[in-house]
Amino acid sequence: MAAKAARKPKTNTEAYLRMYRQMARIRTFEDNANQLYLSAKMPGLTHMYSGQEAVAVGICEALKDSDYITSTHRGHGHCVAKGADFKEMFCELLGKEEGYCRGKGGSMHIADQSHGNLGANAIVGGSTGIATGAAFSAKYLKTGSVAVCFFGDGATAQGLLYEAMNMAALWKLPVIYACENNGYSEYTRTEEIAAGSLTARAEAFGIEAFKVDGQDVLAVNELARALVARCRKGEGPFFVELETYRHHGHHVGDINRTYYRSREEEEDWKRNRDPIVNFGKWLTAQKIVTAAELAAIDSEVKADAEAAVNYALEARYPDADQVTRHVYMEAT
Amino acid sequence: MREITLSQAVNEAIAEELRRDPAVFLIGEDVAEAGTPFKVLSGLVEEFGTERIVDTPISEPGFMGLAVGAAMTGCRPVVDLMFGDFLFLIMDQLCNQAAKTHYMSGGKLNVPLVVRTNLGATRRSAAQHSQSLHALVAHIPGLKVALPSSAYEAKGLLKTAIRDENPVVIFEDKLMYNDKAPVPEEDYLIPFGKAAVLREGRDVTLVATSSMVQVCLKAADLLAADGLSAEVIDPRTIVPLDEETILASVKKTGRAVVVDEGHQNYGVTAEIASRIADKAFYHLDAPVQRIGAMDVPVPFSPALEDLTVPTPDSVANRARGLCRGEI
Numbered sequence: 001m002a003a004k005a006a007r008k009p010k011t012n013t014e015a016y017l018r019m020y021r022q023m024a025r026i027r028t029f030e031d032n033a034n035q036l037y038l039s040a041k042m043p044g045l046t047h048m049y050s051g052q053e054a055v056a057v058g059i060c061e062a063l064k065d066s067d068y069i070t071s072t073h074r075g076h077g078h079c080v081a082k083g084a085d086f087k088e089m090f091c092e093l094l095g096k097e098e099g100y101c102r103g104k105g106g107s108m109h110i111a112d113q114s115h116g117n118l119g120a121n122a123i124v125g126g127s128t129g130i131a132t133g134a135a136f137s138a139k140y141l142k143t144g145s146v147a148v149c150f151f152g153d154g155a156t157a158q159g160l161l162y163e164a165m166n167m168a169a170l171w172k173l174p175v176i177y178a179c180e181n182n183g184y185s186e187y188t189r190t191e192e193i194a195a196g197s198l199t200a201r202a203e204a205f206g207i208e209a210f211k212v213d214g215q216d217v218l219a220v221n222e223l224a225r226a227l228v229a230r231c232r233k234g235e236g237p238f239f240v241e242l243e244t245y246r247h248h249g250h251h252v253g254d255i256n257r258t259y260y261r262s263r264e265e266e267e268d269w270k271r272n273r274d275p276i277v278n279f280g281k282w283l284t285a286q287k288i289v290t291a292a293e294l295a296a297i298d299s300e301v302k303a304d305a306e307a308a309v310n311y312a313l314e315a316r317y318p319d320a321d322q323v324t325r326h327v328y329m330e331a332t
Numbered sequence: 333m334r335e336i337t338l339s340q341a342v343n344e345a346i347a348e349e350l351r352r353d354p355a356v357f358l359i360g361e362d363v364a365e366a367g368t369p370f371k372v373l374s375g376l377v378e379e380f381g382t383e384r385i386v387d388t389p390i391s392e393p394g395f396m397g398l399a400v401g402a403a404m405t406g407c408r409p410v411v412d413l414m415f416g417d418f419l420f421l422i423m424d425q426l427c428n429q430a431a432k433t434h435y436m437s438g439g440k441l442n443v444p445l446v447v448r449t450n451l452g453a454t455r456r457s458a459a460q461h462s463q464s465l466h467a468l469v470a471h472i473p474g475l476k477v478a479l480p481s482s483a484y485e486a487k488g489l490l491k492t493a494i495r496d497e498n499p500v501v502i503f504e505d506k507l508m509y510n511d512k513a514p515v516p517e518e519d520y521l522i523p524f525g526k527a528a529v530l531r532e533g534r535d536v537t538l539v540a541t542s543s544m545v546q547v548c549l550k551a552a553d554l555l556a557a558d559g560l561s562a563e564v565i566d567p568r569t570i571v572p573l574d575e576e577t578i579l580a581s582v583k584k585t586g587r588a589v590v591v592d593e594g595h596q597n598y599g600v601t602a603e604i605a606s607r608i609a610d611k612a613f614y615h616l617d618a619p620v621q622r623i624g625a626m627d628v629p630v631p632f633s634p635a636l637e638d639l640t641v642p643t644p645d646s647v648a649n650r651a652r653g654l655c656r657g658e659i
Contacts, residue, residue, distance in 0.1 A: 068405060102438030109436040118404055119437060123428055129397015130404065130429065137402040140357065140383070147401075160425075163394025170389070326439040327473050329497040 013288055019061055019217050020283060021297050023053035023276045026077045028298075028305045029086060030248075033076065033093060033107075037252045041313065042093055046107040049077030051247035054275035055180050056081035058220025059148055062228045068116045068134040068147040070127035073108045074246070075120030078150050083115035086308035096315040103318050104326065116145075125151055125158030128177070132164040135175035135236070146231040147175045154185035156198055162205075165237065169205040174231035176224070177202065177239045180214060182246045187260050202239030214242030215275040218282075245269040333514035339372045341483035341515050342448070342504065345490040346373070346410060348519065350380050353408060356494060359386040359395055360412025368412060370450075370509050396422040396447070400430045403445040403499075410494060413449035416503060417463045422447075430499040431474030446493045450506040451593060452543045453641050459629035462637075464543070464593040467600045469501045470571050476524060477571045478502040481545035483513040485568060488522030495521070505543040525572035529581065533563035536587040536651045539578055539604055540566060543641075544591040550644035551651065560655050570600055578604065579612050586617035587654050591642050596624030618654045623647060 030050045036042035049056070052074075060069065060081035071078040079089060084100065092099025092110050099105070100112050111119030118134060121127040131149030138145035155161060156179060168175050185193045199209035212223050220242060227238045247270060249257045283289050336344070349356050358376065360368075364387045367374035377385040388395040392413065399409035413419065419426070430443045451464035470477045476498055480486040486504060493500040530545065531552050540548035545566045552562040563581050567574055582588045588608050592600040601622030608620050626640040653659045 070401070100438070101436060101440065104438045105436040111437045111441060113437065113440045118401070118441065119433070121429075123424055126397075126424060126429060127401075129394055129425055130401035132394075133398035133401020133403070133407075133409075134405045135401075136398055137405040137407040140402070141355070141406050143406075145405075160393050160397055163389070163391035164397060166389055166391065167394055167398060326435045326437075328476070329434050329439070329442045329444075331497060 015061070016283060016288055017297070019057050019221065020276070020279055020294065021301065022057045022061070022081055023217065023279065024298055024301045025086070026053045026056065026080045027276055028301045029076055029080055029089065032090070032305050032309050034248070034252055036093065036309065043095060044106055045251050045253065046093070047074040047251045048246065048248035049074050051269065051274070052180055052182060052214065052244045053077055054217035054220055054279070055178070055214045055242045055244050056150070058217045059178055059224045061221050062224035063116070063146065063148065065115050066143065067145050067228070068118055068131065070118050070131040070134070070147070070149050071120040072127070072150055072152060072155075073120060073122050073124070074152065075110060076107070079110050079112055079117055079120070082112065082117045084112045084117065086305055087311055090308045090312035091315050094312050094315070095317060096312055097318040097322070098315050102322065125155035125160050127151070128155065128158070128161045128164045132168050132173060132175055135168065135173035136171070138174055139171070144232055145174070146228050146236070148178055149175060150178050150180060152185070153179060153181040153183070153190045153194060153198070156201070157185070157193055162201070165202060165205050165207060165239070168237040169207050172234060172236060174234070174236040176227050176231065177237065179239065179241045180244055181241055182244045184246070184250070184261065186250045187254070187257070189260065198241050199239060207237055207239050209239040209241070211241045211243070214244030215273045215278065217275055217279050245273065333516060335512040336483055336515050337510050337512050338483040338486045338504065339370065339509040341487035342372050342490060343374070343376065345487040347376060347379065349491055349494045350376070350384060355406060356408045356410065357384045357386060358410045358412060359388060359399055361388055361390055361414050363387055363412045369414065370506065372509065373412070392418050392421040393425055396425040397429065399445050400425055400433070400443055403430070403443040404433065404441050408494060409445045411445060411447045413447055415461050416449045416451045416465050417460050419449065419465050419468060426469065426475070426499070426501070427472045431472045434498065435474060442497050443499050444497045445499050446490070447499070447501045448490070449501065449503055451503045452505045452507045453593065453625065453630045454637055455507060456632065456634060456637065458632040462630035464503070464625060466501070466503050466570065467594045467598070470600065474499065475571065476500040476569065478524065478569045479542040480504060480568070481540075481542050481566050483511065483515050485522060487515055488520050489568060492521045492524060496524070503542060507543065522568065524569045525574050527565050527567045527574035527577040529563065529577065530566050531562065531564040533561035533585065535561045535585055535655050536589060537563045537565060537578070537581040537585045538647065538651065539588060539590045540564060541570065541592045541600060543593045547642055547644050548591055548647055551647035554644055554648040555651055558652060560652065562651060573604070575607055575611070578608065582608050582612045583615040586615055587651075588616075589621040589623065589647060589651050589654065591623045591647055593625050593641055595627050596622065597627045599624050618657070618659060621650050621654055621659065623650060
């Protein structure tokens with residue numbers, strides 16, 4: 001089933017601007033994270049979400065703090081979209097004490113339980129059971145919460161996803177499986193790793209499945225709002241395939257990638273299908289905002305990010321005694 | 333005190349915890365009407381319904397992952413893993429997810445769940461239904477590992493496990509399900525990290541886990557007939573491990589044999605023996621001995637399978653040799 005966005009501007013200017021700002025925040029966060037990595041100020045490895053912003057924002061804007069998400073190794077976007085602050089995020093990326101995970105998780109495990117983000121996961125498909133379990137507990141404890149499981153096309157090759165979807169369908173759990181198909185499973189084209197149709201796989205379990213343009217934040221948001229509402233009424237689970245594109249390589253060090261992806265293709269997506277640029281154009285064309293107002297948002301976001309980066313660079317590393325903390329939770 | 337079987341003790345522990353805390357639920361394959369192949373859970377679904385005694389498809393990684401997510405969001409799942417051998421199927425969810433979540437989140441998330449499973453050979457079930465794999469999970473920081481050796485311990489340790497804020501794997505000896513022991517009717521907990529001295533002795537310390545406790549108690553009887561006095565220590569949990577009680581005993585006896593049904597290579601016996609050697613070396617009169625299961629896949633033929641596990645005779649022989657200065 002293909003979902004189309006309502007093209008008419010509504011009165012909810014505030015919601016539109018918030019979506020624009022959130023997408024701009026993700027892009028800016030990633031631009032800064034990339035720079036930190038390239039200038040050797042950031043340890044480890046990281047995976048850029050740039051290009052996929054409309055997916056995280058379109059979905060998370062349909063959720064409340066009490067709803068859950070599980071995220072992936074490409075998880076900064078989900079974390080920002082679910083409400084996280086730059087300061088704690090940059091501190092986490094740099095391994096600092098004030099990070100969301102006190103510097104113990106890093107880019108690939110960033111979690112923000114205060115906004116319902118149960119964490120990024122460095123095992124591809126590793127969180128599909130966890131999201132399903134969060135939906136199980138929402139139903140079991142009757143909290144009314146909904147869980148969204150973000151995963152990439154690569155994770156559709158993991159068996160766990162199908163075990164989890166089977167149980168979610170059997171037990172009518174309030175979970176949305178959000179498959180961000182960015183066309184590449186690490187360094188391999190998705191059509192080389194995925195047989196048949198991804199949505200048909202969900203449909204085989206009796207799960208209603210949708211395909212949506214993941215570059216169109218309004219289309220994503222409209223579908224997400226409808227599915228979240230239906231989940232709350234006990235009509236879940238659902239599966240959504242979001243067609244999207246990652247601007248960068250698989251990880252920040254994946255520079256020479258023409259062997260699997262052409263420069264022309266990258267340019268085409270960046271020039272013609274950038275979710276932020278296109279949404280900005282639409283907002284101005286509809287006279288919802290002026291270009292100057294958008295530019296003001298952009299510079300505000302940039303200044304926020306710059307301040308957060310500077311704060312994180314100066315922030316303290318955890319004390320050595322923290323290395324043995326949190327292996328086990330003490331009884332309360 | 334009334335005597336009940338280990339199976340009944342487990343059933344009682346789960347029923348009591350389900351009554352006490354609505355966040356507790358039980359999930360696994362054929363746990364409801366079937367009550368598991370060992371019938372350990374019989375009757376629970378009648379009292380608690382299928383909402384809390386949840387039958388799953390045969391999808392171990394799937395329901396393990398689901399339990400991790402449920403535990404992170406306010407529930408306290410008890411996962412029934414039908415055979416310990418199926419641990420290999422759930423390793424990612426148990427070891428990469430459940431075990432690390434609290435640490436990776438800087439203490440902000442936690443995973444209070446229990447995996448109930450079993451160990452033990454000599455049931456003629458061959459290589460994929462007979463393994464004792466507790467060392468495998470004991471290796472992973474973030475998991476706790478309990479090894480009850482009687483109905484009394486099975487109930488008290490399981491109740492403690494369900495109330496723990498961390499992921500706990502508890503292994504029952506599947507050959508002991510029908511063994512009876514005195515079990516209090518009132519609520520009781522057995523603390524983790526506190527070993528039990530089951531028999532006091534002077535000449536040698538037998539450190540025995542789970543299925544090997546009865547083996548070592550019988551070995552101690554055999555040794556007594558030879559005039560040798562063996563102390564038998566049951567650690568009850570191997571993570572956390574009560575080093576103190578073990579070391580105090582070895583310092584008294586000067587000799588130690590560590591017996592465990594896991595494979596001997598890189599196993600529980602190696603860990604405990606090395607701690608004794610490290611921390612009680614100058615009190616030892618003889619090298620620390622260890623006896624595990626043979627390092628072979630568990631064979632089907634009774635003629636072969638019985639050779640693979642420690643027995644009262646093999647333990648007594650080793651301890652006797654140790655006491656007589658023959659080793």
